[in-house]
Amino acid sequence: MFSGKTEELIRRLKRAKIAKMKVEIFKPAIDVRYDEVKIVSHDESYIHSTPVDHSGKILLMAQDCDVVGIDEAQFFDDGLPDVCEQLACRGIRVIVAGLDMDFMGKPFGQMPFLLAKADYITKLHAICMQCGNIANYSYRKIPNEDRIMLGEKDVYEPRCRRCYQLDGAIS
Structure with missing residues (x-):
């Protein structure tokens, strides 16, 4: 995103x-x-x-x-x-x-x-909102397990691999 x-x-x-x-x-x-x-x-x-x-x-x-x-x-x-x-x-x-x-x-x-x-x-790549590196991941900022959830900046944030992993999004 x-x-x-x-x-x-x-x-x-x-x-x-x-x-x-x-x-x-x-x-x-x-x-x-x-x-x-x-x-x-x-x-x-x-x-x-x-x-x-x-x-x-x-x-x-x-x-x-x-x-x-x-x-x-x-x-x-x-x-x-x-x-x-x-x-x-x-x-x-x-x-x-x-x-x-x-x-x-x-x-x-x-x-x-x-x-x-x-x-x-x-x-195309976004910019990680945590560290400024290239972002490949869409980090969901609110708890919801539904695969499809329409949202914008209030729901999602671009993250690089490292910052995405730091929040436990990838295990």
């Missing part, structure tokens, strides 16, 4: 639009943190998107486009990697943003499968 994933996704999609490409953007319907329809970064950049409750709907809605953007991929169902593969096989550029690990430091949702099939990967 807080590494600029959504900001980078928005930047790439806006550039595709500048290039006069037909762009479709999707986000999971459960992600209503900033807006029900827009994809919004922590710095309040935004782009209009279509919320979907199942990845299969992306195939139906992305018929005649050049580029498909997908945000918060970790919240999608098991069909997302196949959907992305089908789109790519049609010649559509697919740009996906998501967390690779959950708050327990475990692979998150379909991200490991998407990473394995991706042609290109850009891994």
